Amino acid sequence: MAAQIPNEAPKELNAADASQNPGAAAKAKTTPAGDDHDDDSDDEADGAAANGTGAPADAKKKKKRKPRKKKKNPTSQTDPPRVLISQLFPNKTYPKGEEVEYKDENNYRTTNEEKRHLDNLNSDFLTDFREAAEVHRQVRQWAKKTIKPGQTLTDIANGIEDSVRALTGHQGLTDGDAQIAGMGFPTGLSINHCAAHYTPNAGNKMVLQQEDVMKVDFGVHVNGRIVDSAFTMAFESKYDNLLLAVKEATNAGIREAGIDARVGEIGGVIQETMESFEVEIDGTTYPVKSIRNLTGHNILPYSIHGTKAVPIVKSNDQTKMEEGDVFAIETFGSTGNGYVRDDMETSHYAKRGDSQHTDLRLSSAKSLLNVINKNFGTLPFCRRYLDRLGEDKYLLGLNNLVNNGIVEAYPPLCDKKGSYTAQFEHTILIRPTVKEVISRGEDY
Numbered sequence: 001m002a003a004q005i006p007n008e009a010p011k012e013l014n015a016a017d018a019s020q021n022p023g024a025a026a027k028a029k030t031t032p033a034g035d036d037h038d039d040d041s042d043d044e045a046d047g048a049a050a051n052g053t054g055a056p057a058d059a060k061k062k063k064k065r066k067p068r069k070k071k072k073n074p075t076s077q078t079d080p081p082r083v084l085i086s087q088l089f090p091n092k093t094y095p096k097g098e099e100v101e102y103k104d105e106n107n108y109r110t111t112n113e114e115k116r117h118l119d120n121l122n123s124d125f126l127t128d129f130r131e132a133a134e135v136h137r138q139v140r141q142w143a144k145k146t147i148k149p150g151q152t153l154t155d156i157a158n159g160i161e162d163s164v165r166a167l168t169g170h171q172g173l174t175d176g177d178a179q180i181a182g183m184g185f186p187t188g189l190s191i192n193h194c195a196a197h198y199t200p201n202a203g204n205k206m207v208l209q210q211e212d213v214m215k216v217d218f219g220v221h222v223n224g225r226i227v228d229s230a231f232t233m234a235f236e237s238k239y240d241n242l243l244l245a246v247k248e249a250t251n252a253g254i255r256e257a258g259i260d261a262r263v264g265e266i267g268g269v270i271q272e273t274m275e276s277f278e279v280e281i282d283g284t285t286y287p288v289k290s291i292r293n294l295t296g297h298n299i300l301p302y303s304i305h306g307t308k309a310v311p312i313v314k315s316n317d318q319t320k321m322e323e324g325d326v327f328a329i330e331t332f333g334s335t336g337n338g339y340v341r342d343d344m345e346t347s348h349y350a351k352r353g354d355s356q357h358t359d360l361r362l363s364s365a366k367s368l369l370n371v372i373n374k375n376f377g378t379l380p381f382c383r384r385y386l387d388r389l390g391e392d393k394y395l396l397g398l399n400n401l402v403n404n405g406i407v408e409a410y411p412p413l414c415d416k417k418g419s420y421t422a423q424f425e426h427t428i429l430i431r432p433t434v435k436e437v438i439s440r441g442e443d444y
């Protein structure tokens with residue numbers, strides 16, 4: 001999700017994430033081969049149980065009669081993705097992201113004993129982030145090869161979200177389940193001049209078009225460790241330079257990030273990279289502009305927008321990145337004004353972490369807040385997530401929570417009509433020893 005620089009009202013936004021798949025997740029059937037005797041199958045379990053009761057002969061006999069329909073533990077991902085990621089990587093040995101050594105005076109950290117010790121103390125943190133990142137990569141890999149013009153945005157969003165929930169093993173339909181693992185925030189599917197925070201609400205019939213430029217921004221979390229990563233899809237080559245500009249700008253931001261790096265300077269490098277590109281679309285040449293009121297952001301447990309912003313234009317912000325920080329580095333390029341405004345119907349919301357207890361007089365607001373507390377806590381959600389929990393007629397209550405400052409609304413953010421915007425985003429961990437681009441994949 002992208003964060004937005006407030007203008008009049010102090011409003012805080014985050015916006016983009018996306019994920020990618022690093023590895024080659026092959027598709028595989030989960031059905032076992034007929035004569036594999038070594039998997040833990042139902043049959044073996046039966047046999048063991050039988051042995052335990054001292055009736056081995058019976059057990060054997062039974063085993064022979066039974067047609068083999070055991071499930072072998074799958075060793076590769078399915079299409080669509082439905083195999084638990086923890087099953088594909090036994091003992092939680094999830095792939096690392098891209099590890100980058102710190103530069104210059106921080107280079108000693110890579111091998112420093114004390115820093116390595118600090119790193120080791122953080123193993124749950126790393127494991128959770130790496131699991132979430134691998135889910136992101138596998139789901140986005142599938143999304144990239146599957147998403148085609150002609151599909152509805154609703155089907156695209158459901159396809160991604162069903163996959164994330166399946167791979168984390170948490171459907172999020174019982175109290176607290178969505179806070180163990182699952183969607184880190186709703187799937188943004190923002191098209192053309194819209195840069196961020198668009199996802200379909202119920203009844204949305206929008207269909208992806210051949211000429212569209214779509215930002216796919218979704219988050220995956222495990223135990224509140226949110227991986228925020230985004231990419232842009234286009235089906236016409238005329239947009240190639242726009243996408244390339246943004247991809248390179250994001251990579252420049254990632255390269256500049258590190259311990260003691262100042263965010264305002266990172267913004268300058270991002271802008272310089274972005275604005276060195278132009279793109280010709282249907283005979284007109286446009287400079288590619290950084291969208292100046294969108295930013296990257298740090299990420300805190302269960303909180304997609306921390307307290308630090310990473311601008312994507314040059315700024316005097318002297319805030320430093322520090323050991324232990326987690327950042328979403330995201331950049332947005334535009335052929336329009338390079339400035340976004342709220343537009344269209346809101347879909348994204350999140351309970352504010354700093355909300356005071358207020359005596360709500362509206363009973364529908366009170367009961368909806370209960371639902372939000374039990375299911376999402378401070379994780380962002382969208383209207384579709386309330387629908388799937390069986391909530392209806394919640395809009396009055398929801399707006400009341402927004403007006404009381406308990407829930408924040410994140411409306412879609414759009415540049416001028418007729419323009420095109422693109423986004424790429426990665427989550428990076430500022431570890432004591434190295435910078436880990438946790439969501440890096442072969443795709444971006």
Ligand SMILES: [Co+2]
Binds near residue numbers: 003014297328
């Ligand atoms: Co973000």
